[in-house]
Amino acid sequence: MDISERIKELRKKTGLSQSKFSTKFGIPVRTLQQWEQGISAPPDYVVRMMGYIMLLEEKGQMKGEEPIGGEYADDK
Numbered sequence: 892m893d894i895s896e897r898i899k900e901l902r903k904k905t906g907l908s909q910s911k912f913s914t915k916f917g918i919p920v921r922t923l924q925q926w927e928q929g930i931s932a933p934p935d936y937v938v939r940m941m942g943y944i945m946l947l948e949e950k951g952q953m954k955g956e957e958p959i960g961g962e963y964a965d966d967k
Contacts (some may be wrong), residue, residue, distance in 0.1 A: 894938065895929040901945065902927075916941060 892900075902912045902923075913923045916937070925931045933941075 893929065894932055895927055898923075898933070898938075898941070899927040901941065905945065916944075 902909065905912070907915065909920050909923050909927075913920045918937075922931075926933050
């Protein structure tokens with residue numbers, strides 16, 4: 892599985908729309924779309940940051956924020 896598939900899978904697993912996911916990580920929606928389509932790839936530090944943040948949220952270690960599936964998840 893390449894990075895574009897992993898990013899898309901991570902976003903869907905968390906229940907976030909492209910808009911909410913991009914807002915969460917401070918990237919433009921168009922950039923996220925390009926990553927998911929394999930048109931471009933994120934820098935390594937962004938991939939590590941996403942993994943680290945998502946891991947912390949899953950473990951409930953982010954202070955002041957709901958875990959994934961909380962307020963950030965779409966209502967789908």
